[in-house]
Amino acid sequence: MTQPIREATAPHPGTEVNEEAVTGIAKRDSRLSSANLYIAFIALLIGGTAGLLQGFVRSGFIELPSWISYYALLTAHGVLLVLVLSSFFSIGYLYAGTSRVLGGLTDKTLVFGWTGFGLMAAGTAIASFFILSGDANVLYTFYVPMQAHPWFYVGLAMIVVGILSNCVGMFVTYQSWRKRNPGQLTPLFAFFSNAVFVLWVFASLFIAVFVVGMVIPWAFGWVPTIDPMIGRTLFWAFGHTLVNIWMLTAISAWYVSMPKIIGGKVFSDSLARVAVVILVVANVPGGFHHQILDPGLSTELKFLHVIQTFMIIFPSLMTAFAMLATMERTGRSKGVTSLLGWWKTLPWSDARFFAIIVAMFAFIPAGLGGIINASNQVNQVVHNSMWVTGHLHLTVGTTVVLTFFGVSYWLVPYLSGRKLTRSLNKLAILQTLIWAAGMLLMSGAMHINGLLGSPRRTADTSYGGHSAAADWALYETLMAVGGMILFVGILLIMYIWIRLAFFAPKGTTEFPIGEDYREKDRSPLFMDRWSIWVALSVISIAIAYVIPLINFATGHSPGSPPFLMP
């Protein structure tokens, strides 16, 4: 049997074959990563099923039985996919890759990793139980003063504390490697990992203060009121940071693994690290563009937040350049001389590459949509419309998730000691095509529907047959059809994952890690001094948050009593 992997990584002139690359990682490290991936894929199946049913309800294909509401499904869809799937997958993938490039995780890291996993898994189970039993119809943003069952929040808090434990675990291995290798730059993959977990710390602190410090005491009735504006602000400081946690996790595969898969090298180690650092430093204030239409924030303050959000565009431009440059250089090194001939030499039949490059294509409209959403008064046109849902499905639903699927095609067999067979590779290509087609249809229909005025997050948009709502029905149907195609994609990826994790032929799979092109592109050593980047991040957070939070806290906003959902 021929393996697609070997074709894709055919020795490249000037590349030394790194024996380490094909030896795998310690069993104890791979067990932790595998456990995280199990939960990620189960969350994908349940969250995806909820999404399918939502499409059916909105378009009027079905009516739900009385024991479950549309909003319970919507809450499950959001929590399981944007929080549970993304965090468990990121942790499983980044821990495995870090173990691979740093020569194993330390004992302490494994303790923190398993503790975090246990807390997150238990928290997910508790939160899911209260969502599906109908006691937490508050959606994944759980805007107060809507109130869910108190234990729903305890579940969420456990997930967050579990994530923080995983952060500590990652920092321990990273710093211990640096101590053991003085004067050496950390491998690029480990740098990405560390950046993701630094962002997790920022995100988690905001949400922990909110959930543990404000919501839980209020939900148990220990304090009578809560401030909804402080809640929204703390939530989005977390929520938007989460977005770039997924993105940074996804682009780590673009920067580090993609070059190796196509038989090339990393375009520039130093520019990759600069992009990472800007993403970390500029990130958190981006949360405010979710609040452009909120009262209580002045026009000037909102404009400052818009500028801060726009900072995130710069590293995306760098990424776009670096990806295409990597591909072109690889083609040139194989002897291509024509202007665009290198495009044809890319390994299109390798599912690992194909899923990732389709994800990259999705990022073009996703990124442009993001700029529109963040553009101050332009936000007024699309805010809380289906457009935003379409945007989210292009960013996390396509760019990030397809990259995660692409990563799975090497990560899962790497961890299980199996191989991606030729037929599974073909199925994986098919999966990518199905996903792209489903998303193109669903997200496209969502974008148009949003521009026509259809609101997001609602079970029904008929509004008593009002003429303004008449144009929406067609697009609601297209969304449901797109959802059906995507559900087929979910069943297919579940099948591929189960084969790769438990049944595919035994063998050695490589975790592709790209090397540098040239010594002069290496980063200066100070890039590894995270104290600098953390300090700069704190300054950027302070610029954005100090004034609004002080205004809200001292603004005589009297606070809200709870409103139970349902």
Added chain:
Amino acid sequence: MHIHRYEKLWLIIGTLILVVFLSVLAVQTFFLEMGPPSHAETMDPESVRDSEMFADAELTEIGDNEYEIAMIAEMFTFQPGDLEIPAGATVHFTLASPDVTHGFKISDTNVNVMVVPGHISKISHTFNEPGEYLILCNEYCGLGHEYMANTITVY
């Protein structure tokens, strides 16, 4: 650190486009009064229904074809119900919520603002085209969210 000359060019062009774009947004916001609704005033949500501003509020003409109205956004309706105004009328909406967070969106217009309990929101619009406009809540507010809608008839 080495930056390829094409990459420099790409980043410079990209940055310039962003600067131009932000400048347009800034001019519209600060000189043409097109900024997003940003009223800052607090109010106890539990006092909204009985307050002088919101209790028994109705459409009031305050100038030449210029109106104001204080509306309560609550689960699951907008008080005081459907409105009627002449074409070309400018309406200043003042909104507050006595319960949870709502959204205030008028179809086929850019009227779109969050109504967060504890704060008063304001937004204005001139209705030039006659027709029946749909006012809907575009922030999930509970199990009857999809029924939260009223109309404005422009005659």
